[in-house]
Amino acid sequence: xxxxxxxxxxxxxxxxxxxxxxxxxxxxxxxxxxxxxxxxxxxxxxxxxxxxxxxxxxxxxxxxxxxxxxxxxxxxxxxxxxxxxxxxxxxxxxxxxxxxxxxxxxxxxxxxxxxxxxxxxxxxxxxxxxxxxxxxxxxxxxxxxxxxxxxxxxxxxxxxxxxxxxxxxxxxxxxxxxxxxxxxxxxxxxxxxxxxxxxxxxx
Numbered sequence: 001x002x003x004x005x006x007x008x009x010x011x012x013x014x015x016x017x018x019x020x021x022x023x024x025x026x027x028x029x030x031x032x033x034x035x036x037x038x039x040x041x042x043x044x045x046x047x048x049x050x051x052x053x054x055x056x057x058x059x060x061x062x063x064x065x066x067x068x069x070x071x072x073x074x075x076x077x078x079x080x081x082x083x084x085x086x087x088x089x090x091x092x093x094x095x096x097x098x099x100x101x102x103x104x105x106x107x108x109x110x111x112x113x114x115x116x117x118x119x120x121x122x123x124x125x126x127x128x129x130x131x132x133x134x135x136x137x138x139x140x141x142x143x144x145x146x147x148x149x150x151x152x153x154x155x156x157x158x159x160x161x162x163x164x165x166x167x168x169x170x171x172x173x174x175x176x177x178x179x180x181x182x183x184x185x186x187x188x189x190x191x192x193x194x195x196x197x198x199x200x201x202x203x
Contacts, residue, residue, distance in 0.1 A: 019085055019086075019088070020049065023042075023048075026041040074108075074112040074113070074116075075105070076100055076103070076135070078112060079097060083133070086123055090123070090129075091129055093130075093131050094130075098136045099136055100137045100142075110175075115146065117171050118146040119133075120167060121192075122148045125151065126151045126191070129148050129149050131146065132145075132148075142199075143197055144194075144195070144196040144197075146193065148192055148193075149190060150192065168194075175198065180197050180198035180199060
């Protein structure tokens with residue numbers, strides 16, 4: 001249970017703080033020249049902070065109350081919200097979800113957290129950019145693919161596979177827990193890709 005809570009807290013903090021950091025940078029950069037844009041960035045920071053605090057309180061409540069549930073578990077219905085948050089941080093997201101009806105709660109949470117962490121990395125390393133997310137399931141496997149176009153030209157090169165990049169490790173661990181596979185790396189045409197395959201559930 002404690003390991004699960006630690007993993008959940010890492011994903012919550014990493015994702016939301018990345019969005020906050022990006023928008024704080026925008027607000028600081030345009031504060032005088034474009035005050036309306038700065039106000040919009042501060043609004044995103046406020047909303048993201050409130051959401052993160054609420055999710056952390058639900059998770060930490062498990063430590064204070066033995067046997068208490070974790071509260072509402074993020075599912076695939078909330079992938080659209082993740083895409084919207086990333087969009088506000090400068091990542092244009094195309095989201096496709098197909099054939100996922102009836103997946104177990106734990107599987108949906110795993111998919112949600114993998115997509116969340118991958119989007120966090122895109123926001124952190126490549127925004128503003130474009131990102132394609134595809135989640136598909138059939139009788140053989142569940143496929144999760146996240147591809148981004150990379151940062152704008154002229155920026156410094158980024159190595160997203162450095163040992164300190166715990167997000168990639170967390171995604172790999174989640175995939176391995178379900179007996180799945182995980183691959184991540186630069187795309188030949190530019191940008192970065194994350195590809196996860198999970199065994200199909202008996203449905």
